[in-house]
Amino acid sequence: MRMLRLLxxxxxLFSVAPTITAQETITVDFYFPTxxxxxxxxxxxxxxxxxxxxxxxxFEAANPGVQINxxxxxxxxxxxxxxxxxxxGGGAGPDVAVMLTxxxxxxxxxxxxxxxxDFIDTMPDGEAYVADFFPAFLxxxxxxxxxxxxxxxxxxxxxxxxxxxxxAEAGFDAPPRNRQxxxxxxxxxxxxDGQRWGVWLPTEGFPIWLxxxxxxxxxxxxxxxxxxxxxxxxxxTREALDYIISLSRDYGxxxxxxxxxxxxxxxxxxxxxxxxxxxxxxxxxxLNEAPFEVGVAFLxxxxxxxxGTGYGAPTGGGNLYLFANSTPEEQAAAWAWIxxxxxxEIQSDWGAATGYVAARRSAxxxxxLASLVARRPQYAVARDQLAFAQKEFSAYRTIDIQGIxxxxxxxxxxxxxxDIEGALTTAQAQIDSxxxxxx
Amino acid sequence: MRHHNALxxxxxxxxxxxxxxxxxxxxxxxxxxxxxPPNEPITNGNIFFGSTITLDNYRAAWSVAPWLTHYLxxxxxxxxxxxxxxxxxxxxxxxxxxMRFRGRDTLLLIILLQLMIPSxxxxxxxxxxxxxxxxxxxxxxxxxxxxxxxxxxxxxxxxxxxxxFELEEAARIDGASLWQVxxxxxxxxxxxxxxxxxLVSISSHWNEFLWPFIVTRSESVRPLTVGLSKLVAxxxxxxxxxxxxxxxxxxxxxLVILFMxxxxxxxxxxxxxxxx
Numbered sequence: 001m002r003m004l005r006l007l008x009x010x011x012x013l014f015s016v017a018p019t020i021t022a023q024e025t026i027t028v029d030f031y032f033p034t035x036x037x038x039x040x041x042x043x044x045x046x047x048x049x050x051x052x053x054x055x056x057x058x059f060e061a062a063n064p065g066v067q068i069n070x071x072x073x074x075x076x077x078x079x080x081x082x083x084x085x086x087x088x089g090g091g092a093g094p095d096v097a098v099m100l101t102x103x104x105x106x107x108x109x110x111x112x113x114x115x116x117x118d119f120i121d122t123m124p125d126g127e128a129y130v131a132d133f134f135p136a137f138l139x140x141x142x143x144x145x146x147x148x149x150x151x152x153x154x155x156x157x158x159x160x161x162x163x164x165x166x167x168a169e170a171g172f173d174a175p176p177r178n179r180q181x182x183x184x185x186x187x188x189x190x191x192x193d194g195q196r197w198g199v200w201l202p203t204e205g206f207p208i209w210l211x212x213x214x215x216x217x218x219x220x221x222x223x224x225x226x227x228x229x230x231x232x233x234x235x236x237t238r239e240a241l242d243y244i245i246s247l248s249r250d251y252g253x254x255x256x257x258x259x260x261x262x263x264x265x266x267x268x269x270x271x272x273x274x275x276x277x278x279x280x281x282x283x284x285x286x287l288n289e290a291p292f293e294v295g296v297a298f299l300x301x302x303x304x305x306x307x308g309t310g311y312g313a314p315t316g317g318g319n320l321y322l323f324a325n326s327t328p329e330e331q332a333a334a335w336a337w338i339x340x341x342x343x344x345e346i347q348s349d350w351g352a353a354t355g356y357v358a359a360r361r362s363a364x365x366x367x368x369l370a371s372l373v374a375r376r377p378q379y380a381v382a383r384d385q386l387a388f389a390q391k392e393f394s395a396y397r398t399i400d401i402q403g404i405x406x407x408x409x410x411x412x413x414x415x416x417x418x419d420i421e422g423a424l425t426t427a428q429a430q431i432d433s434x435x436x437x438x439x
Numbered sequence: 440m441r442h443h444n445a446l447x448x449x450x451x452x453x454x455x456x457x458x459x460x461x462x463x464x465x466x467x468x469x470x471x472x473x474x475x476p477p478n479e480p481i482t483n484g485n486i487f488f489g490s491t492i493t494l495d496n497y498r499a500a501w502s503v504a505p506w507l508t509h510y511l512x513x514x515x516x517x518x519x520x521x522x523x524x525x526x527x528x529x530x531x532x533x534x535x536x537x538m539r540f541r542g543r544d545t546l547l548l549i550i551l552l553q554l555m556i557p558s559x560x561x562x563x564x565x566x567x568x569x570x571x572x573x574x575x576x577x578x579x580x581x582x583x584x585x586x587x588x589x590x591x592x593x594x595x596x597x598x599x600x601x602x603x604f605e606l607e608e609a610a611r612i613d614g615a616s617l618w619q620v621x622x623x624x625x626x627x628x629x630x631x632x633x634x635x636x637x638l639v640s641i642s643s644h645w646n647e648f649l650w651p652f653i654v655t656r657s658e659s660v661r662p663l664t665v666g667l668s669k670l671v672a673x674x675x676x677x678x679x680x681x682x683x684x685x686x687x688x689x690x691x692x693x694l695v696i697l698f699m700x701x702x703x704x705x706x707x708x709x710x711x712x713x714x715x
Contacts, residue, residue, distance in 0.1 A: 029656075033672065034669060034672055047502060047503055047504075049504075069656075071656045071657075072658075072665075072669070073652075074652060074665075074668050074672060075668070075671070075672035076672075078652065078668070078672070081653075082652065082653055085562055085563055085566055085653050086566065086653075088563045088566075089563050089564075089566035089567040089570060090567050090570055090571075091566070091570055091575070156675060260678075261677065262677050262678030262680075263677065263678060264677050265676065265677035266479075266677065266678075266680075270479060278677065279675055279676075281675030281676055282675065282676040282677050284676075285676045285677070285679075289477060317675070355676075356675075
């Protein structure tokens with residue numbers, strides 16, 4: 001009898017004990033995609049996953065009672081699908097996730113995310129926190145009313161890479177400043193029979209991103225503040241198309257058709273192209289692989305910018321989002337985790353480890369990023385170009401509209417579409433009909 | 440006449456060799472690329488090993504994911520699926536081949552309709568089921584949707600129907616129970632079909648990505664394909680084909696080795712079971 005009572009007590013203890021600790025420990029589910037899995041700073045020598053686990057350990061040590069559950073969720077697209085499936089299937093979803101900045105309006109529409117603005121407003125130094133981010137990186141966080149929904153995290157922007165050795169051989173000691181210069185210099189750098197191309201401007205698959213650099217530099221981006229207005233059929237689009245097509249057709253400095261994005265870095269580092277339009281995300285890889293001195297420059301300025309004012313670039317990459325399904329305790333812990341990841345210390349470490357552009361100004365004054373820039377000034381070019389950068393294309397129905405723009409641009413650049421005027425008019429009409437219900 | 444035959448067989452040999460080279464080309468390409476230095480892309484006229492043969496790509500690919508855990512999980516996944524499938528397709532195959540019951544043909548039709556539904560469309564529903572059963576992020580969650588197999592059922596039904604009914608009758612007269620009939624008559628006579636089915640099942644689940652990815656969150660239960668996806672998702676740095684090929688070869692190695700060991704048996708099975 002006494003034995004039985006003792007057993008009951010022990011069993012009770014066992015059944016209660018885990019729930020007590022479960023109440024005390026708050027778990028923040030953190031989903032991260034990766035677009036750079038294998039690229040690690042050789043000096044650091046760790047995978048992206050290892051970097052996040054290191055951050056989580058540091059955060060947990062400083063915040064007892066909070067546990068960060070770091071979950072790899074594939075590519076950006078896989079991450080979006082995973083989260084949508086989980087929530088549609090009645091699951092909780094993550095508390096924090098890194099997702100494309102351009103996912104903003106679809107997640108607002110689905111009601112799955114919370115505006116971080118509510119949490120920023122409770123901070124004693126909220127304004128200073130926001131002001132420390134580069135404004136160009138914050139543009140994709142804002143809705144029409146200027147409410148901040150997401151915090152910049154792994155951000156990038158396209159730059160122009162050039163082969164300093166090949167430039168010197170051709171008698172150039174500086175990168176081109178505008179498109180005319182770029183085309184002429186590329187001609188001098190091109191070798192016959194495809195041995196070497198003057199420039200490699202990828203247009204395959206997802207041309208909208210690099211292409212938007214041209215229309216931004218020409219003064220009319222595809223989107224402005226309103227997510228229900230898209231400006232695709234414009235003189236700026238035609239101008240940029242003319243220029244890109246002329247690089248292969250008239251100047252002969254690029255192979256014809258659409259060029260591969262994925263192959264760009266290795267074509268450049270193997271010396272098969274003297275200049276490359278690519279993301280800053282590939283800077284670390286290119287510096288590591290290239291057996292020559294690599295120059296990094298602003299993208300060439302547009303028609304508006306013969307005086308050097310017409311620079312322009314989109315931004316890209318992923319932001320930190322806060323999810324609505326979490327309990328208030330989890331939300332508080334999740335917000336603390338977001339603040340931690342966006343702190344200057346972590347942004348400096350993350351930028352140096354991955355090559356993403358650290359999103360806060362103060363991060364650039366801290367090591368390891370500060371010393372990296374001192375050693376390799378190429379890292380600072382993308383940061384300085386941010387002064388001319390605009391948001392990445394993002395609107396209601398982002399994915400559908402990106403699809404229309406991408407296929408229209410690919411069709412025209414590859415030569416499959418001959419009626420350029422007609423293709424642009426049709427695409428604009430399709431976009432307008434998609435957006436009609438949001439106006 | 441003989442001369443003509445010899446010529447014919449030589450032509451046939453040449454065609455087969457050519458075809459098998461064509462089929463082999465992706466594998467050859469992967470092997471070449473995986474041993475090339477990372478900064479030497481394949482270009483016109485330069486498609487063999489690069490300036491030197493290197494293991495760097497394998498080292499880099501190996502560091503990306505906990506591969507040993509992934510290998511173990513993939514093995515648990517495909518073996519766990521196959522064992523249960525063998526039981527279910529045997530029993531269902533027998534029921535539909537030899538038993539008479541009301542609605543049998545309708546039921547068979549409904550099951551076969553499954554073959555036409557792409558598994559992707561069921562993902563949200565399957566996910567909800569897994570959650571309700573509290574199996575999220577477990578090995579069982581990976582396997583559960585595959586425990587029944589319409590394809591396996593159809594294959595076993597056809598195989599069992601071709602076995603002379605007299606054999607079962609004889610066994611029954613000797614007093615064999617249903618289980619003994621299955622064990623001593625049907626199963627031993629259907630080994631080629633089982634082998635063929637096992638190969639199809641193993642290779643398709645070994646390569647399964649989306650479902651395992653959606654229902655798991657921990658590396659401790661995730662299979663090889665999830666590790667491989669880390670090498671694919673590199674849009675921000677450009678394609679790292681050399682590493683990707685090294686990773687792909689690591690992932691397919693067990694299947695390739697398995698196939699080489701059992702090659703003869705597999706080919707016989709496919710020939711006998713009429714599968715292609």
